[in-house]
Amino acid sequence: ELKVEQNPLFLSMQEGKNYTIYCNYSTTSDRLYWYRQDPGKSLESLFVLLSNGAVKQEGRLMASLDTKARLSTLHITAAVHDLSATYFCADPGGARYNDMRFGAGTRLTVKP
């Protein structure tokens, strides 16, 4: 069964601080996806991690993937208000599963 556990679910940060969001998944998939959702909007692709050890960075966000531990992390460096959004990780299911499951999402609020 596909399970994706994301934590924390809610994160309130001061600007300039660092923090990490964790995503544990259940399949043997060799890839994982991160999405961003602004309030009332759709999900937009943020990072595509395609192999074990993959690391992607965009601005103040960096994502990594450890397929052996079935763990992905999204690290926030020196947070700014514009990063306030909900972040989802998604397990695409690998070769065995045909559906795609999402974590519950981390609602990030960055305060001045």
Place this chain on the structure above:
Amino acid sequence: DADVTQTPRNRITKTGKRIMLECSQTKGHDRMYWYRQDPGLGLRLIYYSFDVKDINKGEISDGYSVSRQAQAKFSLSLESAIPNQTALYFCATRQGSNTEAFFGQGTRLTVV
């Protein structure tokens, strides 16, 4: 124009009414998905389809039905809407398994 288009974007309906949400895509993807989003629960899979002859139930299919009219079109029906089906509904597409999904803009459904 968006690659994945959902109609309507907003809908208010009464308990017991039948309602259809529509999704069309221009990406040429074979797989289409319907998800439901509720606060704190992330995205939950309702139904998914690999092609016009293949329909599969997701986590929460009770009370819903779908139709894949063409490769580009996938509709979701609520045969007799009830208030706890009030949610934000997303259509998504992807090509093959284990790949990235692309989302429509969402349909906000309210059942009163």
